[in-house]
Amino acid sequence: MKFEAVTIKDIAIALGLSTSTVSRALRDSYEISPATKKNVLEYAEKINYRPNPIALSLKEKRSHSIGVIVCEIANSFFSQAINGIESIAYSKGYNVIISQSHESYDREVIDLNYLASRSIDGLLISVSAETENFSHLQSLHDRGFPIVFFDRAVESIHTHKVIVDNNKGAFDATEHLIKNGFQRIANLAGSPHLSITKDRIMGYRNAIETNGLHYEEAYTQYCLHGGMVYEEVEKALDAMMALSNKPDAIVASADKLTTNCIRYFKSKNIRVPEDVALIGFSNLDIADLLLPSLSVVRQPAFAMGQIATELLLKMIESKRAVSDFENRVLPLEIMVRESSSKLK
Amino acid sequence: MKFEAVTIKDIAIALGLSTSTVSRALRDSYEISPATKKNVLEYAEKINYRPNPIALSLKEKRSHSIGVIVCEIANSFFSQAINGIESIAYSKGYNVIISQSHESYDREVIDLNYLASRSIDGLLISVSAETENFSHLQSLHDRGFPIVFFDRAVESIHTHKVIVDNNKGAFDATEHLIKNGFQRIANLAGSPHLSITKDRIMGYRNAIETNGLHYEEAYTQYCLHGGMVYEEVEKALDAMMALSNKPDAIVASADKLTTNCIRYFKSKNIRVPEDVALIGFSNLDIADLLLPSLSVVRQPAFAMGQIATELLLKMIESKRAVSDFENRVLPLEIMVRESSSKLK
DNA sequence: GAAATTGTCGGGAACGATTGCGTAAAAAAA
């Protein structure tokens, strides 16, 4: 079934004009008489003419759409970031095409090829937890394709990046636990391939050592899929809880890690914060409704999406190749609730 | 900054052939000699040629992309539904363009015009809570544009619809409360403009009356924005709780209504289920982690997205106009947890 | 009154790819 749209040609034939004249009349060109303009405009309105964006894209070599690749839209952080992306993109007349990698490298490559071949003008990406090899992004970037990273950036690729101060966030969260009297603080970490994981571990370790505690290797456990699969979280936490001096507090370094951590505690009847305290990176908007209410490190997701989009559009619309890349680092917000409080 | 892609013309010039020959070689036409084919294929591979989808769209009058309009992607139900949509669309070579109405009629109209003018081949929509006037959809549908409704359908527009058995879902949820000994059951309802709201109220009322309870008008309160704004939920619940015989249980009829209801109870120190029991429509994947764990009516969101997309693609790819429209009604699942249990 | 200017508009190429049709050369049939 096909949906036949009205074209400039239809107007031209109906009014006995040429397509060039109609086109010019619609664009309010000075070389068209007011009478003709009026005719064309009225007729176009009457038959509900809409310019064909595909024809325009072909001519302008610009699709006015941008691609977004995230691991999962059913994740508070990313859906909030996408809201930010959308708000800027739509206001500037750009379309947003969203793809999900589901934390899989293969899916990310497929999505990327698909998007790139669909003639998007630029890409916003937060790489998947599994991704170690960045050649698919590198080659596109080398050919001059506009890419902006947000949240999970690739260090080796030199382009705009919008990230948060993961180091400080993890430091503050860890220090908050220490200040509350916890001594054996573990770190439930995401994929070791991600730079954000490294930064968060660094902040965590720094807080431990700065405050005169002993940094314990076994207190940091990685989850390759960033907590997407419960089993990896379970395995990581099992390992921690099996230690002779098991942790009395945990810093969970990602949205899904945090919620699955809570699920683990619930299933094992481990009380929070009595048995183990918890603070986690999370953008969940019902963190306050959990049992116990959850202390979180919250990312400015909406703003990140907005800034990343602004940078991308600036790059797309710039005449010359951009070489002066920005590295925006946004602050994290710590929201203290019950899960990290010390009970007497 | 522009990203110059390789075209068929580049290959033709480099190999001293015509564009038609190159095109045919790439499509493995029988009228091209094996030697030429080999040359073209190898060179195309070498310079990483990708056909320009925009040029193809222009020629075929098909963009191979579908539009999706939902109220909010930061909503478990819709993000799960979008996952279902994506899974089918991508497997069939279609792109998905997502727009959010944020429950606003104006935004919905803008999104629709934008998408329609962006040459999408078809539309999946779950109408906004505010929408009363459906002429924007009707006129598109009248002109033969493929539209499939999911979840929130428009009764007056005759096309494929994928919905759930809201009546039975609300009936079962209400009856579950009655069976658990609750007597004064209230209904926190969504927008009165939506057919799903009417169906859910009908199921609720039916359960009340079938079980010999008295149907009380004041026990049903509407939220025009479907719970998106906390204040309307607060107002609705304030009205209920101010009644002389205030309810001892509540059926919340949408995702956001349910979570905001919990937020209300928490802020007012109303205990669940001791003071008021609660069961709500929700696709939240951490309903079991709330305090108390939340009894829910869960929609098969992923499957709904998949089915809706299959129907839409079938409509798009059908040669003739479709007139035999399906109305798929999927079952709801009730998951009983603590929030609706009767404590002695 | 002839020349220059201005106002309006149409023809046609271009964007990238596909495809019906035409045709040269080579191969097969006569």
Place this chain on the structure above:
DNA sequence: TTTTTTTACGCAATCGTTCCCGACAATTTC
């Protein structure tokens, strides 16, 4: 050798739009 067939390719139109030119008329200038 001549005619027919096959092979292998090129030309040009098409999709919808824009825009560079060219053109004709009316108007203004000298």
